[in-house]
Amino acid sequence: MDNLKESGLGFIIKIISAVAGIIAGFLLCRFILVSCSVTDNTMNPNLKKGDTIIFLKHVTPKRGDIVLIDSPVEPGRVMIKRVLAAEGATIEIRDKVLFINNDRFVIQWKTTSADTRVFPMNFTFRDNLPAVKINRNEYFVLSDNLDTGFDSRALGVIRDDQIIGRMIYRY
Numbered sequence: 001m002d003n004l005k006e007s008g009l010g011f012i013i014k015i016i017s018a019v020a021g022i023i024a025g026f027l028l029c030r031f032i033l034v035s036c037s038v039t040d041n042t043m044n045p046n047l048k049k050g051d052t053i054i055f056l057k058h059v060t061p062k063r064g065d066i067v068l069i070d071s072p073v074e075p076g077r078v079m080i081k082r083v084l085a086a087e088g089a090t091i092e093i094r095d096k097v098l099f100i101n102n103d104r105f106v107i108q109w110k111t112t113s114a115d116t117r118v119f120p121m122n123f124t125f126r127d128n129l130p131a132v133k134i135n136r137n138e139y140f141v142l143s144d145n146l147d148t149g150f151d152s153r154a155l156g157v158i159r160d161d162q163i164i165g166r167m168i169y170r171y
Helices: 002-032
Strands: 033-037 052-057 066-070 079-085 090-094 097-100 129-133 138-142 163-170
Touching: 002 033, 002 052, 033 163, 052 066, 052 090, 066 090
Parallel strands: none
Antiparallel strands: 033 052, 052 163, 066 079, 066 163, 079 138, 090 097, 090 129
């Protein structure tokens, strides 16, 4: 009889543990982590189409972080970009050369830029961008593929409430 009580109690503990694990996993995925797949080549060569990425929500990104943002042009869609600058910085692009606070900035991560043409500012801001001051709670984001990325050069600065999370893992 005692064995029956012990085995019944052990079974109940296993059920409670399993339910608690499921609830903890749900809460973790719902409020702390988010995953998504790369759907284009704008972050090439660092992220490839089809890669799955896990992002940590509710963090303040810093320069160089890859972030998931709500698309400012397509509601319900997300974009993966890299933070180039945060509040207080001034960004400018002159003939494909980046300047932050009027100092030439050398990108420390891999980028792609095969197009040698330099487009004038009246055509696109891809290669030439007038000075943009980043205000409080704003970020300037850039694609790793400098030729085809749809980023702050076209969208303008991104507000911190548009940032969903910072990349913590890729597989």
